[in-house]
Amino acid sequence: MPKKQLYPVNPDRTEPWNDLPDLPIDPALYRDVEIYEQLGQAKEALALLAGRSIAIPNPAMLINSITLQEAKVSSAIENVFTTDDELYKAVSDSKSDGEAPGPTKEVLRYREALWEGYHYLKEHGRFDRDYFIKLYRIIQESGDGIRPPFARTFIPMGGTGPNAGKPAYTPPRGKGIVEAKLDNLIEFLNSEESQPDDVLLKMCIAHYQFEVIHPFRDGNGRAGRIMNLHIITRNHRLELPILYLSRYILEHKQDYYEYLSGVSQRGDWKSWILYMLRAVEWTSQLTLRKVNDIIVSKEEILQVLREQTDVRRPEDLAEAIFTQPYIKVNHLTDRGLYAENTARNYLNELAELQILEKKVIRGKHYYINPALVEILSY
Template sequence: MNQPLFHINPDRNKPWNDLPDLPIHPDLYRTVEVMEQLANTKSALGRLHGRSIAIPNQGVLINTISLQEAKASSEIENIFTTDDELYQAYSEEGEDVSIKGAPKEVLRYREALWAGHQHLMDHGTFDMDYFIRIYRLVKQTNDGIRPSSAHIYIKQGGTGPNAGTAIYTPPRGKGIIEQKLQNLLEFVNDDEKYPIDPLIKMAIAHYQFEVIHPFRDGNGRAGRIYNINILTQKGLLDLPILFLSRYIIDNKNDYYSHLASVTQRAMWERWILFMLKAVEVTANLTFNKINDIISAKEGILEAIQGDTKIRKSEMLVQMIFTQPLTKVSHLTDAKIFAENTARNYLNELVELGILEKRTISGHHYYLNLELYRILSE
């Protein structure tokens, strides 16, 4: 009798300690449909990669695209903030200002995304410290892998008769979570032993991380950071700027349904197709946003140089495109202009219709209208 290619979880109320180690059998995903989607996804991601590395100053992407990714990923966990609240909080980051609530949660995610990227730049490969560092930044906690005594299970949401019941119970027990994570780390890191296309490897690794569920909370956000960090670690992107969570939030029910279908019915093909499509769609979305931002930046610089006598116009435009809300102190702290000059120039851009002056909680901000529009679309 033939053995099954993948052992599913037989009882959602019991810890899945028999979760199969990686790799999975290639027959579970090596289909014509997956290979066709993989080609489309690699093409879109390659185009984004080529566009992003051609930009002279990548601070525009670092501070805007990754902030939108953080916002979308947090929304998947029902952490909502408005663009205005988020941009205000980001403009105050690093100053002696208390940032609270949902904006703080989103900024934590962005910090963790870049900390993960830096960890890989420093160490080259994923390790247990990577996972713990990401989790601690996302949750602002000092604990680590959940102890075997923590009886964690995934609950049915909503308000129906099954609300609150277990739909999945992750592995637990002495050393079990650690062993599963070590297997996952080897699978992702060792491309000679596991010569699988990195995009397919990312999809498999994301599923495995989520079902291991190594932490008390924050696993969803940590797993989505892991996705993007895999893409940079494998050289598919230079910077973690893919707007990947936008697709997941737009298709949230499918995301969770496909995760469950692997656990309950070994439907790996559907899951991998979903993740590949997510990368393709968001690579195209990110590519278009980058082009729109660069075009707007060039157009505004041309207008300033043609219609004003503003000095250091290129540096000024760079600053107002680094984030949607600019303050006088951003320009003075960067030692570009003295305070009065900075204020006068920003007000001059308001008169030109490039910026909009806003007063929030008694503080003055200058909103880049075109950048705000592009990021909000």
Template structure:
């Protein structure tokens, strides 16, 4: 009898210490459907990469797109915040005492995304500390890989008769998690030994990280950060700006059922197709958002130059497009204008219908309505 290409998990109630090491058998990912979807995903991602490189103000991408990715990824874990709450919290970043609840968790996710990116810029490859750093940032904790004494299992959700029962139990035991993670790191880092297209490698690596489940909590968010950091580490993007979690939250049930499909029935093709489709759809979505933002920026710049006598219009426009909510202090801290000048110019943009003045918790904010609309769509 021929040995199966992938050994599935035989007992969801026992730790899956026999989780197969990577790589998986090539027949599991070298299918016609996967190759066709891979071409579509790479084309969309390449177009996004080319567009993002040409943007003079990278802050537009760094602050706005990655913040939306953080919000969507957090929603997958049932951490919800409104755009208004999030943008207010982001505009107050650095004044952490006033930021609480879901907005604070989303900001920690965004910071973890950039922590991972910066780690790779310094070290050039993934290592165990990479995982620990992003986990600690996401969860705001000082612990690390869960110990053998931590009996973790994945529960059935909902309110039905099986709610709360185990649907999967990740590996557990002395040195087992470290060995599984080291195999994963070797697989991701060594492109000569494991010469697999990086998008397929990302899909496989994401599954493997989630089933290793190395931390007490926060594995889902850490795993989705891992996805985007793989894309930058492999040179497919310069910045971690792909809005990848938007597709996952829109197809949340499929995401979890397809993860389970690999574990229980070795359905690798369906899982990889899902992740490649996620890259294609969100690369196109991110591309369109960037174009809309740049068009809005150009239109507002033209209006300011034609209808006002505002000095340093480039710097002002750059500031109001760095985040949706601007405060007078943002302009004064950046040493662009004195306080009265900054306030007068922002109020002038309100009169032009470019900004909307809002008072929240006694503080005055100026909302870039076009940027807000584009990001919220």
């Protein structure tokens, strides 16, 4: 007797896949020893990161800089590239600054979407269509929403081979179809009892599903990766969206596309789920290392401030110079830490102690924290 097909495969990647199955999928598709072993490892690594980040007195110090890296790398997956220098400068100048190059602004919009979505879910408690539309509009700086039935959206093959640019996959389309598929995904995300029982497995399945629904004309990769982090925070596996998950995906980009296609073309859920769980494990460890290094580095500087200077409120100053890599006087005055003259004097003093590096770019004075730049760069 032929084996029962657990997952129907997409018959034609050039035609809209309107028969894309709804969630949940059959648990037999992930009931597998290797998957559960890898799930255990991913959960453990994530729990260590969660524990460490709860113990930080001022997590705001981390969330600024670490989410910035996530934004940069998730955008790079979509070939939106910016340099650290441009990015740090733009962050330092705040978003009102119109000078930043297009890709840099795009990266900052990703980070904004990450935060806006996070707050939206805190407020509403549940995923809904508006949540996704919000992400999309911020990422794409656009006023529209779910793609209309006439939009002939498809995912092109990459590379430079003879098939480059031809459809690798064509998402569902037609009146109300995308909305119905998205609503089904939303129900899956909000449901407490539906299979699978673990939220990381849920995230793996939901990310695939979101990408194959491809509800927007563009920005789906980024919106889907932001959603991943929000699935984790909404379920309190992490309190803040600081996991640097896209880093693994960027470094294993070919596999990412391969395994997404593998589900649609062969029903190969196992490879996809294992891939995403490895991403969680690896990036949890990487993020933990960064968090620890930031804390240690800040403590070292605090010690120097206490022993070698007379600055007032040394703890606050040490924390302030780790909230972003390029510090300016107004960052200290805006927080009401010090008066302007005092702030400038302190930053100059830190530069003399070689804790910060003073740099003038287009007439603006920046005080670069090289220790933080180094931690963010690996």
